[in-house]
Amino acid sequence: MPELPEVETIRVGLSLLLPGKEILSVVSDWPKSLQAPESEKETFLLNSKIINVRRRAKVLIIDLSTDYSLVIHLKMTGQLVYINSLERFGAGHPTASLSGQLPDKSTRVIFKLNQGNLFFNDQRKFGWIKLIPTSEVFNLKFFQKVGPEPLSKNFTNDIFLERVKKRANSTIKATLLDQTVLAGVGNIYADEALWGAKIHPASRVKDIQEAKLKTLLEEIKYVFNLSIEKGGSTDKNYVDAKGKRGSYLEFARVFRKEGQFCPRHHEIIQKIRVAGRGTHICPKCQQM
């Protein structure tokens, strides 16, 4: 899925497009994709007005005028694409996994608005949208357990070290992917930040020098900020609110670069498996 930079890019896009628009009708063909009891859908979703769009971790929150919110997790392959019916969409449009015509076979939910449509596409059906009272959004189990926002001002190095060190016997990669430690890091940015900090992803947390962990946090912030600037990473499915791809992967140092040279050394990047995930390393600068 979209990791933090992709979800943030979608949030910015949607917040320029959706507020003020009204939801006239909703079509969904897969129960998990839109989780809302029929009665609540009638009362709190239909004919509501969109107020604003927020993000916490990798989750989007669309607040409605009815004091209900749509809480959205895109998981691996979810997309949220807004198309103004007056716009031409398709031919020549730089899209990923979008033929240029929506709905397509991966479309799970369509929100018909008073102006344009919002499409929720999700090839693998892992993603979900839940209709929840706005005041109860953060009662969701995921939000109760999720760690701090790495780009927030009050997230300090000390807090990072304290939280990470609790996972003494875990590999550092599994620790970064654990959303209860820190919000927003996924497979792409874990590999990118670990390369930046010269840490082997399979290193146990307790064996890593504190100075390197400090660098690691700086690298996480660096790759997040760079990626947000580039509109996120498009590998296969990710597109922003207008169906556009992100360009971060053009700047990636190791992710999906196996067989190519490490930017630091005349050394070939390898793909290995850590924490059950495909993992990219330079064997020379990232040693155990």
Place this chain on the structure above:
DNA sequence: CACTTGACCTGTCCGC
């Protein structure tokens, strides 16, 4: 408790 593994799904790619 800390930590790892399989399940949820569809689609694509690679080797036989």
Place this chain on the structure above:
DNA sequence: TGCGGACAGGTCAAGT
């Protein structure tokens, strides 16, 4: 061309 298996940006529940 077909078939089986591995794999894909994320989380959960259930296992050790």
